[in-house]
Amino acid sequence: MAFKSLLTVLTGLEDADPALRQIIALAGAQDAHAEALCLGVDCTQTGYYYAGANAMLLQETLTRANAEAAEILAHANDVLGKSGVMWSADDGVAQIADLGRHVAHRARFSDLVVLSRPYGENRGAAAEPIVEAALFEGHAPVLVVPDEGEPLTTPKNILVAWNQSVEAMRAIRRALPFLRAADLVRIVVIDPPTHGPERSDPGGLLAQMLARHGVTCEIDVLSKSTNRVSDALNRHAVDTSADLMVMGAYGHSRFREAILGGATRNMLEQAKIPVFMAH
Structure with missing residues (x-):
């Protein structure tokens, strides 16, 4: 059995490239399909009232999350489109409290989830919950890659x-x-x-x-x-x-x-x- 369905979840441009490089390398080595889920994360929680918050502020955070998702998707399309492997990319918006559900749904139908390291500089609040959602709710194996180094193809x-x-x-x-x-x-x-x-x-x-x-x-x-x-x-x-x-x-x-x-x-x-x- 080989890994034929690969997934990466991207929530920011700062840490997107290590995961994209790795999923492309594995897709080429395994003759697999690389899928990128590009999410804008809305960090507000509408079930709670924040002092000074109003509908305009909540709408602004949602608009910003949509813009971030579109920006990440454009970057993923550009990188994957030049790779020569089979690929697809999709975008969406998720609230931080509901992030795990979106990740788990995609991870459940993937052979391997490829993610950048969740800790370190320029890591957002969503990085750790994404790893945990793929492992616990998605029941998928996860390959976490460092920021530096050559992407893995066939480890020896x-x-x-x-x-x-x-x-x-x-x-x-x-x-x-x-x-x-x-x-x-x-x-x-x-x-x-x-x-x-x-x-x-x-x-x-x-x-x-x-x-x-x-x-x-x-x-x-x-x-x-x-x-x-x-x-x-x-x-x-x-x-x-x-x-x-x-x-x-x-x-x-x-x-x-x-x-x-x-x-x-x-x-x-x-x-x-x-x-x-x-x-």
Whole structure:
């Protein structure tokens, strides 16, 4: 199985190009269709009354969101039209509180959602909810790409973060088209449990399963030398020249990760290579 239906969601020109470059590269490599959903985001919430607000002000924010959507659509049409791949683009306006519904509807019918990194400079309030909507409501795998670097086509050296979780296994199953085509897949286990079914052979059953799919695997068992798992994964990705990270997303609640941090959030903030996630 290959990724045949690719989706990206754009809400601003500042971070549109990394996602557009990546979806074009993948569409060419996978002979897939690239779709861009260009949304103007209305950050007002009409269910609440704001002091000093009136109908003219609310209409102005809606008009601005429509103009932003049209501007993003024009840019996507220009970039995709020059790409030579199969593509389509559509625009619309969504209120910030209702953004997830629009994203989830499109993500549900996509094999892979390609998004720019949701954290960093020039990132709007919509970036994080879009990633979460695609993962949780759309039930789609998400490829988050950094701002710099060459777009991914067929990754050859893939790092898989394995912690025996349901989320990690789901990400691995969804990433099989990439894993089968890779030269080497490194299964990375950090501080394996001293008790449990994999205590004597961390990652062994996963390597066996992937090998039956024709995947060449190695198992790297690492010690958690820092407070954050993401730091160890990122350092190992650099040390091994990995070009893709595969990991489960949000093993803890999204609220806890937003307040206290977590492997998913920290990875998306720091990763220098594309991160493939599923929940």
